[in-house]
Amino acid sequence: MKPKTLCVHAGPGPDPATGAVNTPIYATSTYAYARFGEHRGWEYSRTANPTRVALERAVAHLEGGADACAFASGMAAIDALTDLLQPGDHILAADNLYGGTYRLFTTVTARHGVRISFVDATDLDALEGAFTPATRMLFLETPTNPMMAIVDLQAACRLGRARGALVVVDNTFLSPVLQQPLALGADAVVHSTTKYLNGHSDAVGGVVVTATPELGEQLHRIQNSAGAVMGPFDAFLVLRGLRTLAVRMAAHEEGGRAVAAFLAAHPAVGKVHYPGLPHHPQHDLARRQQRGFGAMVAFEVADLAAAEAVCNRLQIFTLAESLGGVESLVCHPATMTHAAVPPEERRRLGITDGLLRLSVGLEDPEDLLADLAQALAVISPAP
Ligand SMILES: *Cc1c(COP(=O)(O)O)cnc(C)c1O
Secondary structure (H helix, E strand, C coil), X not given: CCHHHHHHHCCCCCCCCCCCCCCCCCXXXXXXXXXXXXXXXXXXXXXXXXXXXXXXXXXXXXXXXCEEEEECCHHHHHHHHHCCCCCCXXXXXXXXXXXXXXXXXXXXXXXXXXXXXXXXXXXXXXXXXXXXXXXXXXXXXXCCCCCCCCCCHHHHHHHHHHCCCEEEEECCCCHHHHCCHHHHCCCEEEEECCCCCCCCCCCXXXXXXXXXXXXXHHHHHHHHHHCCECCHHHHHHHHHHXXXXXHHHHHHHHHHHHHHHHHHCCCCCCCEECCCCCCCCCHHXXXXXXXXXXXXXXXXXXXXXXXXXXXXXXCCCEECCCCCCCCCEEECCCCCCCCCCCHHHHHHHCCCCCEXXXXXXXXXXXXXXXXXXXXXXXXXXXX
């Protein structure tokens, strides 16, 4: 099936009890046993809930995975993956991750005796040299956040697997419509469903999709023990969002391309980071690995004052963290999403005080370009 068809139909289909075409919101904590010693397949909603399971099946299907496990947030999903590890194990992580993942690894996971190191995963020689005998997990994100660099997933997964590490890819920025890491060799894919999968900025959630049923079973066991489940109302919202994922991603992409091209030609703008631009250093890799370039665009203006002026002038782009919703957002990574990353590390990664990140929504691209033009008109040309 083609992506648009799959998005509309992925999941268990009509409700077996009533024929309702949409899986109902099963607002129940517990389930009546059929008789003593015999349940009906459902026991308690931390363990499993039909609305959550419907979403899990749908996302597993879209990512081409064997199983999925839906969590209370993207961070809860990533945290559950770290519960697969033991003290002394090592996580090798890409150095340009979502800020919250960096914070989780360095301030929470590290306290449990798991060692973490970061490497520029776009440099395959550096990546290969960074494995240790204790490396049990390779954690990647591509395109990277916020610099939009591309990790060669096929090559990186091959390296990880050769070292016996579980390869996890955060696929939040592209969604399964534009990139399928399991097909490129990953063991697990993680999403913040808060972003494109739900797509309407009205629910926080996360999901892990696994390549094998065995890994899925381990995660369900961890989730049932630790309890960070997605509630049935949120599962319903994400499932509803998934139905339009393919058409939304196509429209997001149209806006993303238009905005990136506009910014690249603007005198007040320095570097524009968008894999769809021919000058992007990994444009060819992005073409091969992805089915599109997405709608996340980062760009540089002269300095902090210029970034602040642009954010204050924008009318359609809302100054807010997050991404992937129908509305366009602007974010200043240095003071917002990446404030937890130490200043010298931010500088090394290229997250300057003049860097802005856009999540291009579903408004008419013409209106978005006009909004950017009027906001950029107040600042001087980039150096
Ligand atoms: C938002 C985000 C997360 C964290 O997800 P939450 O739902 O906010 O907990 C993880 N990775 C990426 C790439 C994200 O954008």
